[in-house]
Amino acid sequence: MKNLALVGLNNSHPFILSALVNGGDREAFVRNSPGWTHGLFPAGDWPGSVGDNWRFTHAWSRDREFAAKVAEATRVPTVTDSLEEAAAATEGAFVCDMWGEYHREQALAFLTRGKPVFVDKPLAASAEDARVMIDTALENGAVLSHCSSTRFDPALIALRGRMAERIGKPGIITVCAPCYQDLARYAVHGIEIMSMVTGGEPVLSVRNLGSGTRRHILVLEFADGASGLIHAWEGHAYSVTVTGTKGQDVIAITSNSYLPMVKAVLQSFETGVPVVPYEEALQVIRVIEAGALSQARDGAPVHLL
Secondary structure (H helix, E strand, O other): OEEEEEEOOOOOHHHHHHHHHHEEOHHHHHHHOOHHHHHHOOOOOEEOOOOOOEEEEEEEOOOHHHHHHHHHHHOOOEEOOOHHHHHHHOOEEEEOOOOHHHHHHHHHHHHOOOOOEEEOOOOOOOHHHHHHHHHHHHHOOOOEEOOOHHHHOHHHHHHHHHHHHHHOOEEEEEEEEEOOOOOOOOOHHHHHHHHHHHOOOOEEEEEEOOOOOOEEEEEEEEOOOOEEEEEEEOOOOEEEEEEEOOOEEEEEEOOOOHHHHHHHHHHHHHHOOOOOOHHHHHHHHHHHHHHHHHHHOOOOOEEOO
């Protein structure tokens, strides 16, 4: 059994991710975790459902009290006051801090030791931080995985599978997604969905015609000539519309896809192959940066290439 560290705990995701691997104590889970997560798991105590070779054994956070609540709910035996101690005692980590500006420090504690790391959204607060993390992983023979759970929605995966036959070469792609926080911490889902639909096609430019932190309208121009539109607004549901040379397709994204995401992450730890190719993951952060800069410039285009 390989030991995992759960790092940077201050939101709902650590409860879900660790409960899938370690299982959970129902009473403590209901008492400690946000109400919306309770229906994701059985009415009684439950065993872990993924990661036969992995278990979360250490939890560390800047908020020790929060870390203790997660650990109690999902059977993590050790809450440590030291990030370095967590990195030394385990074989890999899930970095879950909701603030991307802490991800570089937290991930590097493991990557410099050659240990695999998953970083929850967003990968980093800046493209510079993301590049340092990627380069450190490559230099030390570690794998750095990052992905949105929306990538594993069955309808989205099926859409990708039938694009060549039914849609042809995409010309216009529209993604709708909710935005309950800001561009980096929540609209990232819509950007990742767009990236999956295009297969990581290079983005030439980004415009943000939205206003405020929870209303973004991103206009993307791609290197292959396609155009993308991302509506990331508070209260939106997830959907994708793709118009191509052969036709059009529309899907809604409605599933809870944390389970296949965690399976994919742990597989990446075993194989050393990241869930999302590094350049594609880096481009997502560059689009976020460009979207924020464009909004500050009243919707002026920001060129990436």
